[in-house]
Each structure stands twice: as structure tokens, then as C-alpha cells.
Amino acid sequence: MASNYDFGEEEFQACCGSSKFAKEMVSASPFSSLEQAIAAARHIWFNQVDVSGWLEAFSAHPRIGGQVSKSSNQTSAQWSKGEQSTAMATATGSSLQELAEWNIQYQQKFGFVFLICASGRSTSEILAELKKRYPNRPIVEFEIAAQEQMKITELRLAKLFSTKQNTSSTRESHPPPDFARKVEEDRVNVIGGHLGATSEASTGKTSQILTRTRPPITTHVLDVARGSPAAGIDVCLERWIGTQPRPLFGEGDVGGWALEGTSATDKDGRSGQLLSMVEAINPGIYRISFNTGKYFPAGFFPYVSIVFEIRESQKLEHFHVPLLLSPFSFSTYRGS
Structure with a gap:
């Protein structure tokens, strides 16, 4: 209930x-x-x-x-x-x-x-x-x-x-x-x-000077059912490099994803470094996936994937893509 x-x-x-x-x-x-x-x-x-x-x-x-x-x-x-x-x-x-x-x-x-x-x-x-x-x-x-x-x-x-x-x-x-x-x-x-x-x-301007203090894409996982960070969840980050500019909706995974990095969340729910520390990130479609079935064996989601786009005008920005997770629901948002 x-x-x-x-x-x-x-x-x-x-x-x-x-x-x-x-x-x-x-x-x-x-x-x-x-x-x-x-x-x-x-x-x-x-x-x-x-x-x-x-x-x-x-x-x-x-x-x-x-x-x-x-x-x-x-x-x-x-x-x-x-x-x-x-x-x-x-x-x-x-x-x-x-x-x-x-x-x-x-x-x-x-x-x-x-x-x-x-x-x-x-x-x-x-x-x-x-x-x-x-x-x-x-x-x-x-x-x-x-x-x-x-x-x-x-x-x-x-x-x-x-x-x-x-x-x-x-x-x-x-x-x-x-x-x-x-x-x-x-x-x-x-x-x-x-x-x-x-x-x-x-x-109307984009800053041209930026010194990064962290990788351009980061994440963390919060277990909202238990009220604590979710530790030990495997995470992988991929970028779309298929022949089409972007994966086509409804056509499934046709092998156009390239692995950028993997990690696992620590005791604070943080994923560690998934991407090299670069000043300007490659624009394109990214997918971050979480092995949620391992964390919640009896949960509804064997894994969760979040697909998002980084545009040319955003390549100097930081993207934080967190996951708020429970056994039967999840949500995310664009963080800083």
C-alpha cells in the first residue's frame, strides 16, 4: 500500500x-x-x-x-x-x-x-x-x-x-x-x-573559458525506497556512433553504441569516473545504463537505461544524470 x-x-x-x-x-x-x-x-x-x-x-x-x-x-x-x-x-x-x-x-x-x-x-x-x-x-x-x-x-x-x-x-x-x-x-x-x-x-553567449574540476558526465544513484545512496550498482556510459545521426525510435538496438566507460557506485551512490577529463565533450546521443536487477533482484527493472543528447552548443557544460530508484519505479533529471 x-x-x-x-x-x-x-x-x-x-x-x-x-x-x-x-x-x-x-x-x-x-x-x-x-x-x-x-x-x-x-x-x-x-x-x-x-x-x-x-x-x-x-x-x-x-x-x-x-x-x-x-x-x-x-x-x-x-x-x-x-x-x-x-x-x-x-x-x-x-x-x-x-x-x-x-x-x-x-x-x-x-x-x-x-x-x-x-x-x-x-x-x-x-x-x-x-x-x-x-x-x-x-x-x-x-x-x-x-x-x-x-x-x-x-x-x-x-x-x-x-x-x-x-x-x-x-x-x-x-x-x-x-x-x-x-x-x-x-x-x-x-x-x-x-x-x-x-x-x-x-x-546570448556561451562561455569559452572553462576549467573542469570533474568529468563532463557524472551520475549517482539514490535508493528512495530505503532512504540511502545505492551502492554496488554497475554503470556504463555509451555514445551513439551508428550510421544514422541518432538511434531510430522503435527499431531497437542495432549495435551503434560505443562504450565510453564503466564503473560501479560506491557507498555514497557515486559512479566514479565514466569519461575522461576533457575540456569539450563530443556532441551527440549518449546512453547511461544501470544494472538495477542486480541491486533489486525482486524488482521490476532488470536494468535502466537513460538516453540523452548533448548539443554542439553544450559541449563545455557539465551533465549530471542521476537515478532515483525503487523496486517498482525510477526517475531522473538533468543535474549540474
């Missing part, structure tokens, strides 16, 4: 600091799954919350490397601390000072805190992104910040659902804080291909 998950305004406001968002999420409740809640959250955030609601949500976040306000929602404050743990662990005195100075410059220019889904990112990565975004026009940066807020909201909804699952189930499971941290660290590498796409679409 499917479970219905019901939460209050305070819980939803810990996920996103907009009071309007929290009220609308309560109105849309209950949710039968995390995926349904995320779909509702995206609709509400982008279509029902106004500019003042976006700013209210932004203001609920502390500066990266800064102190959390004592008046902040306690759950949100705890999550913020966890989300910045990698940055703090990799920081030095000088990098923290530089980050603080850039945070101040950013807020003076745009009028709101620099917002980024910080989970799993080092201080140097965050600083590089801040400097990259600082030249943006305010209208462009406002949209990027909203996309980053949505990434954070999705991570926190996953924590919320994990907590509910853990308290309502008697079977052994991972403690919510650990699950939340792992989900964040993976999904950061997560939704926002929107970040680059939004900025470029708004300015």
Missing part, C-alpha cells in the same frame, strides 16, 4: 524559507512519494511564489562560511551547516577571508546573499563559481539564484521524506542526518544544468 506523506508549514519552510512556498506545499499535501513532492515544489516555486517570496527564501540562508543567525529555523540552520561541511573542511584561513570578501561584494551588487547548492563542494570550487557569476547582470543572477534555491529545496525534501520513513518504519535504516548529507553531496553534482543554461540563454 502506498504511503501518504504529510508535513506542516514549519517543516516545508525549513526546506525553503519562503512562507508562501510552505503554505502552498501544505495545500498540495499529502504526497504519495518524494518525486510527487518535488514536482509540486518546482511548480509552486517557479509559478506561484513571487519576487518577494524568492527574496525571503534567499535571506534564510547564511553566507557561505558565515555564521547562522540565532533567529533562523533550527532545522534549516542544522541543514545549512551540513551542506557547507565540505567547504569548511577544505578551507584555509586565506580562502575563508577571500570568500568572505567576495560574499560582501556580491551582496552589495545584487542585494541578496550568494546562493549556491554547496553540498560536496570545496571552498575553492565555491569561490570559482562566485567569481564566475559576479559579472552577471542582476536579472540573470536572480534567476540563477532561484535555480540554486530549488536544488537546495529538493535536497531538503529528500531529508524530510527520509526522516518520515525512518520514524514510521521499524526496519533498520540509515540515520536521517547521514542520509541527508550523502544525498546533498551527490545531488549537488545535481538540477541545474539550469545554472549554465540559464545564464547563457539570458546573455
